[in-house]
Amino acid sequence: MLIRCQIQCLVVILIAINKPLIGDEEKEEVMKVLGSGRLTDSSFDGSPMVREFEKSLANFIGVKHAIALNSGTSALMASLIALDIGHGDEVLMPSFTFVATANTVLARGAKPVFVDINLNDYTMDTDDLKRKINKRSRAIIPVHLYGHPADMNPIIELARKNDLFVIEDAAQSLGSSYKGNQTGSMGDLGCFSFYSTKVVTCGEGGAITTNDDDLYVNLKKIRNHGIFSNHNPEILGLNLRMPEIEAALINVQMRKIDSFLRIRRKNAKMLSEYLDGLKGVILPRERNDCKYNWYLYTISLEKSRDSVLKILNDKGIGATVYYRTPLHKTQLYKRLGYDDNLPKTIWASEHVLSLPVHPEINEQDISNIASLLKDAIKTIS
Ligand SMILES: Cc1ncc(COP(=O)(O)O)c(C=O)c1O
Structure with missing residues (x-):
C-alpha cells in the first residue's frame, strides 16, 4: 500500500487527459441556486434550471424531448426500464x-x-452484430466510443428488420454527428453523461433524448419513482433526478459547448499534423460523413503501448488507456461465464492509447505531446 502510494506520488500529471473547465459564470449560477433555497424539485416537470437544460439539450441534439437525470448510468437504466427490458431479454x-x-x-x-468492434473507429462491427441477433434479442446499444459515431444506418436497418430497440450510448459523444445527425438523435433513445471528464460537465449528471412522446412521459415518471402526482407510483421508477445545482452548472457549460468543440477540433487537427506519417502509429481518422467531438484523441501503437504510456505519464502527459480490460474479460463477466471470441476487441484493448486535446491545451502543449510521443517511440524501438 505504502509502496504503491510512493510510486504514484512521484508521477505528476501536468496535462490531464480531460478536465472540467469551470469559470466565474458557472460559480455565479450555482450561487444563485444556493441563494434560492430550491435545491431540487420532485414534481413531474422538475425545477426551473432543469427545465431550461432540457430545452437547450433537445434543441442542440435536434430532437423533441430531453430528460435530465443524475448520471449517464441512470440514463441507461431509465431507458431499459422504459422499454421494459428485463428477464429473458x-x-x-x-x-x-x-x-x-x-x-x-x-x-x-x-x-x-x-459484439466485436471494427478497428477503423473502435465502434460496433455491424457484421458481427447481424450474426448475434436471435429471437431473444430486444435491443441494440451502439456506443459512440471516444466520440466516434457508430455506423448507425446499418444498425438501425438491422433493428427495424428484427423489431429491436436502439439505445444510443452517447455518454462520450455529445456534439458528434453521423451523416448530419447528432449522436443521440437517431435511435429510439440517446443516453448522455455529464461526468467530470466529459466535453461539458456538472460533476455527475446525465440525460436521455428522444422523439417519442410516450417514452418521454414515462421517462419523466421513471426518474421520479414512477410518480406523476400525489406520491402515487404508476410504474416502476427510482430517484434519478438531476439536482438544481448541477442543472445550473450544465446550463452555463451548454452555452460554451460550441467553443469547447471548436478548440478540441483545432487541437486534434494540429496533433494529427504533427504525428502524420509516424511509423508504428495508427492515427484517428474522422469518417467523411461524420464529425467527431474529439472527446479523446485515440491512437493505436503497433507495439510496446504500455512502455510508451509509462514514458508519457512520467513526463507529465496524462495519456490513458480506455479500455485495457474489455468487459467480457473482467472478473465480473468471466465469473458469469462470459468467454467470447472478440479478436478485434482484444487487439484494441492491447494497442489503443488516448491523448489529451481538451480546450485548455494550447499549441505549445500539442507540440510537446507530439515530440514526447515521438521520443518515446524512438526510445523503445
Ligand atoms: C460509454 C459510457 N457509457 C456510460 C457511462 C456512464 O456515465 P456516468 O458515469 O455518468 O454514469 C459512461 C461514463 O463515462 C461511458 O463512458
Whole structure:
C-alpha cells in the first residue's frame, strides 16, 4: 500500500487527459441556486434550471424531448426500464466500452451479448452484430466510443428488420454527428453523461433524448419513482433526478459547448499534423460523413503501448488507456461465464492509447505531446 502510494506520488500529471473547465459564470449560477433555497424539485416537470437544460439539450441534439437525470448510468437504466427490458431479454452491445453500458442491462436481469468492434473507429462491427441477433434479442446499444459515431444506418436497418430497440450510448459523444445527425438523435433513445471528464460537465449528471412522446412521459415518471402526482407510483421508477445545482452548472457549460468543440477540433487537427506519417502509429481518422467531438484523441501503437504510456505519464502527459480490460474479460463477466471470441476487441484493448486535446491545451502543449510521443517511440524501438 505504502509502496504503491510512493510510486504514484512521484508521477505528476501536468496535462490531464480531460478536465472540467469551470469559470466565474458557472460559480455565479450555482450561487444563485444556493441563494434560492430550491435545491431540487420532485414534481413531474422538475425545477426551473432543469427545465431550461432540457430545452437547450433537445434543441442542440435536434430532437423533441430531453430528460435530465443524475448520471449517464441512470440514463441507461431509465431507458431499459422504459422499454421494459428485463428477464429473458438479450441486449447487443460492444464489450469495448465503459462497464455501465452492460451493468445496467445486468441490473435489469437481462443478458448483455457482446459484439466485436471494427478497428477503423473502435465502434460496433455491424457484421458481427447481424450474426448475434436471435429471437431473444430486444435491443441494440451502439456506443459512440471516444466520440466516434457508430455506423448507425446499418444498425438501425438491422433493428427495424428484427423489431429491436436502439439505445444510443452517447455518454462520450455529445456534439458528434453521423451523416448530419447528432449522436443521440437517431435511435429510439440517446443516453448522455455529464461526468467530470466529459466535453461539458456538472460533476455527475446525465440525460436521455428522444422523439417519442410516450417514452418521454414515462421517462419523466421513471426518474421520479414512477410518480406523476400525489406520491402515487404508476410504474416502476427510482430517484434519478438531476439536482438544481448541477442543472445550473450544465446550463452555463451548454452555452460554451460550441467553443469547447471548436478548440478540441483545432487541437486534434494540429496533433494529427504533427504525428502524420509516424511509423508504428495508427492515427484517428474522422469518417467523411461524420464529425467527431474529439472527446479523446485515440491512437493505436503497433507495439510496446504500455512502455510508451509509462514514458508519457512520467513526463507529465496524462495519456490513458480506455479500455485495457474489455468487459467480457473482467472478473465480473468471466465469473458469469462470459468467454467470447472478440479478436478485434482484444487487439484494441492491447494497442489503443488516448491523448489529451481538451480546450485548455494550447499549441505549445500539442507540440510537446507530439515530440514526447515521438521520443518515446524512438526510445523503445
Ligand atoms: C460509454 C459510457 N457509457 C456510460 C457511462 C456512464 O456515465 P456516468 O458515469 O455518468 O454514469 C459512461 C461514463 O463515462 C461511458 O463512458
